[in-house]
Amino acid sequence: MGEHVAIGILGLGTVGSGVVRMVHGHQEELQHKVGCKVVVEKVLVQDLEKERRVSPKQEWLTLDPDDVLSNPNIDVVIEVMGGIGLARKYILQALNNGKHVITANKDLMALHGAELLKTAADNGCDLFYEASVAGGIPIIRALKEGLASDRITKMMGIVNGTTNYILTKMDKQQLSFQDVLKEAQELGFAEADPTSDVEGLDAARKMAILSTLGFSMNIHLDDVDVKGITGVTKEDIDYARQFGYTIKLIGNARKDDGKVEVSVEPTLLPDTHPLSSVHNEYNAVYIYGEAVGETMFFGPGAGELPTATSVVSDLVAVIRNMRLGVNGKNDVAPQYEKQLKPLDEIHGKFYYRLHIKDEAGTFSVLASLFAENGVSLEKLLQNPTSSKGTVEVVIVTHGTTKQRDSLVYSQLLKSDAVYGIESHFRVEGVSA
Amino acid sequence: MGEHVAIGILGLGTVGSGVVRMVHGHQEELQHKVGCKVVVEKVLVQDLEKERRVSPKQEWLTLDPDDVLSNPNIDVVIEVMGGIGLARKYILQALNNGKHVITANKDLMALHGAELLKTAADNGCDLFYEASVAGGIPIIRALKEGLASDRITKMMGIVNGTTNYILTKMDKQQLSFQDVLKEAQELGFAEADPTSDVEGLDAARKMAILSTLGFSMNIHLDDVDVKGITGVTKEDIDYARQFGYTIKLIGNARKDDGKVEVSVEPTLLPDTHPLSSVHNEYNAVYIYGEAVGETMFFGPGAGELPTATSVVSDLVAVIRNMRLGVNGKNDVAPQYEKQLKPLDEIHGKFYYRLHIKDEAGTFSVLASLFAENGVSLEKLLQNPTSSKGTVEVVIVTHGTTKQRDSLVYSQLLKSDAVYGIESHFRVEGVSA
Known part of the structure; x- marks a missing residue:
């Protein structure tokens, strides 16, 4: 390890731009925390000329993935391009080239997390993914470390900001799903194709990741029972309120007698439940552990800088491990065979x-x-x-x-x- | 490092009993997480015959601190005896004997944290203290790792369960401070001498620890401006409610232009503030970071098993470090000179x-x-x-x-x- 650590970034969209801004804007603090400079070496983009949120140095930009993945100067690869096929291929290639990887890619981790983590361990590399669930909330770390000694029996999460925004507006402004969706799309809170959010798939991916960690059991996306919010009407929200409930899209994971259930579905929460007051685009994860009891982690679920905070905090962890020579030795494989509840x-x-x-x-x-x-x-x-x-x-x-x-x-x-x-x-x- | 890790425990009160119960009850999970057995070797007590919440093996118990501090079999010392003078002496002795230390002692960390952490680093030992602030909430870890890349500008905490319980009851049941205090003492939520809680000292100690970490600046207990809740009346709570506020004992830490203020005082929170709905004996810490924005961590602030969860999670971290040979290399000294706001x-x-x-x-x-x-x-x-x-x-x-x-x-x-x-x-x- 030289006098600086060089990173390569795959993708320069919202989160990639945030990472560049934080690595530069917080350089002094970063140096204090990791003991050396952190520099951006190469950034894989699709278009060299595009107008961007940050002004990258022209020499960083490349159209050739090998400039990042096989670059001998690069120690850490940050994957923020999204998607599955190419991202998986690039991450595997980076790990096999001995580079540590940080990803914000929930789709990939939910589908191929076990494979990628094994490849990382085999190569003595770190693969960190705090940003893949609940953007700025350090929930992966809480499960891996802070609550490491406890037995988690229940996790409930509001882990999709778009649907929480839509349900909040339907509730507070008495609007229909379609009207709010349109408004959310105009404001940039929902994508042009909102399917993955409103049908609950995005939340299901995050719940697969959280329950794999929390229950120490490989839970696959297919194990998650999913129902989106398109069937939630103003009428339902009104009746729920009359009965003392708030409707939220809840990721629900429970373990009893060694067997688990994981679902994502619109759920009527009692108004006294801590998650019922999590509004707008905010995310929160409620965890019940046998010893610790109730805990809840609340914060922004997405966005340029919140997500970049998690990515760069992972980067701090990777570099500390590099200095100590202990990369690739922090992950614990799931302890239990998967058992789903009938x-x-x-x-x-x-x-x-x-x-x-x-x-x-x-x-x-x-x-x-x-x-x-x-x-x-x-x-x-x-x-x-x-x-x-x-x-x-x-x-x-x-x-x-x-x-x-x-x-x-x-x-x-x-x-x-x-x-x-x-x-x-x-x-x-x-x-x- | 042998086939097992042996721990010594200083004190077998509420938290000490919880640690023994968790180390035994969760042995299988612990072994999976750290890769070896974890055994209790010796426990320092004041009375060998006392009736206890757990049934310790008689050969564990000792009245002689050296049986723990100088015991060549013991790798990790867990200090859960409380107090300052003796606890400090024992921890320094343990560290100087090359033993890693985990403490739940906020008083000690607030007053002597810098000295103890330096002694740990000098001896290549870990000194972890997650349990010293907000019992079961992994807030120390969130600040040291999860939000490591961000610049924290504001922290607000409900970090004393007793006073939050009292204020909640005063509010919900329209009772006076004295009446609720008496009830809380009968129920065991308040101590016979409640001074440290109700005068805000306990919360001040925790805020000194949090702000030292969050602002990367050595904040001493004396730097915290403290006011307790004894002056809060039913009338104040009622007026506050009329104005749309809830009165909470808030630890308040802010940083602007490199200068900080830290206080603990009864504070009128707008009913829309996330902390205003944290009730009873629960704790919560609200953090504002430049990049991440608003996050909040909620959970039990005290209690046998919640606090033991944090202690044993620290134990997992110490043992992982032992296996990797990187103890005593994780802590980062504060980056900035202390500057308090006028x-x-x-x-x-x-x-x-x-x-x-x-x-x-x-x-x-x-x-x-x-x-x-x-x-x-x-x-x-x-x-x-x-x-x-x-x-x-x-x-x-x-x-x-x-x-x-x-x-x-x-x-x-x-x-x-x-x-x-x-x-x-x-x-x-x-x-x-």
């Missing part, structure tokens, strides 16, 4: 909004249907609707299993008494 | 509750007094009182400096128009 071991309460026939007897048909499946009702509200002959019924069940709830759901779908299941969400019990 | 650079808004003469002209005397000192008023409320001829006036000022506010305060004290200054607290502005 549906009859997943417990929860559920919310239904139904349109039913406005006829004598309909209500008793409905009540029997729940009762026959062993599901009892905690709250029930009935409202006339604008369509003649139809009544709107809103139900919150008592605690039951996902299996029983699925039976109720499929029977409601088939029932002649029911015109339609307008909404069907999970309800969080009293805060643990 | 009073005229400390900005804030202030709350007054006054009893004044019920006479024509009094009000204008009062108004002029504030105006002459350049302090303008944001909110003003006047109420009759039960004592004849007296009016209660409640004021929240606009932003001003502590210097101007001190002038106002001292002139109010002397003014004939004022019978008494019942309360005088700081008011937090709109959340940054």
